Amino acid sequence: MSFGDPNNPYGPPQGQGQGQQPGYGYPQQAPQGVPPQQGYGYPAAPPISPYGPGGYPQGPAKMPGMMTAARVLLFIIGGLQIVVGVIAAIAIGAASSAVDDSDAATGLAGLGFAIVAVLLAFAGLAIFLGVRFSKGGTAIRVITIIYASLMIVGSLGNFAQGEPSGVFGGVISLAISGVILASMIGSQASAWFNRPRY
Structure with a gap:
């Protein structure tokens, strides 16, 4: 077998000269506009897509x-409500033991403890919502909006009392609940x- 033999598997294909063979001899230059190819190393990383599994946006x-x-403010509000609830429960218990056991005093003490229980329930809800912010969905957002709206109504009730301590507490509560509500209705909250969640 000679180099020009058409049956030679190691020879050039018929009709091509020795300098025109692709893949033989020294490396050829790539045509203009085509990046040079490297045969060694790691392959290029795939392009990063803004879509997650299933082709949906990741957010x-x-x-x-x-x-x-908003999450930090929920924790602060929950902690303050727990402190106020415990102080109110201690005060109601001390006041009810100091007075006689009349029906009116017992009824007022029961009403006071019921208000404290509602306050502690709201504190627990605020802390629960703050904890669930990292993994919660639309339901957590809706409940937080309702919670902030109820806080705004309560703040306006403090203003209606007209007492200096109620007005001061109403201003703080209104500011915090306003920030929470504003953060829940924005586009960042929606995204x-x-x-x-996978």
Whole structure:
């Protein structure tokens, strides 16, 4: 077998000269506009897609700043409500033991303890909502909006009493609940709570 033999598997294909064979001899230059190919190393990483599994948008990977602020405020409100509830329960218990056991005093003490129980329930709800912000969905967002709205109504009730302590507490409660409500109705909240969870 010679180099020009048409049956030679190691020879050039028929009709091509020795300098025109692709893949033989020294590397050929790539045509213009084609990047040079490298045969060694790791392959290039695939392009990053803004879509997650299933082709749906992933949404934000990290909790937005407004959501973090609302979460911290929920924890603060919950803690303050627990402190106020415990102090009120102690005061009601001390006042009811100091007075006689009349029906009116017992009824007022029962009403006071019922209000404390409602206050502690709201404190527990605030802390629960704050904990669920990281994994919660649309239901957590809706409940937080309702919670902030009820806090605004309570703050306006404090203003209606006209007492200096009620007005001061109403201003603080109104400011905190306003921030929580504003953060829940924004586009960041929609993107965060509607993000897919896998």
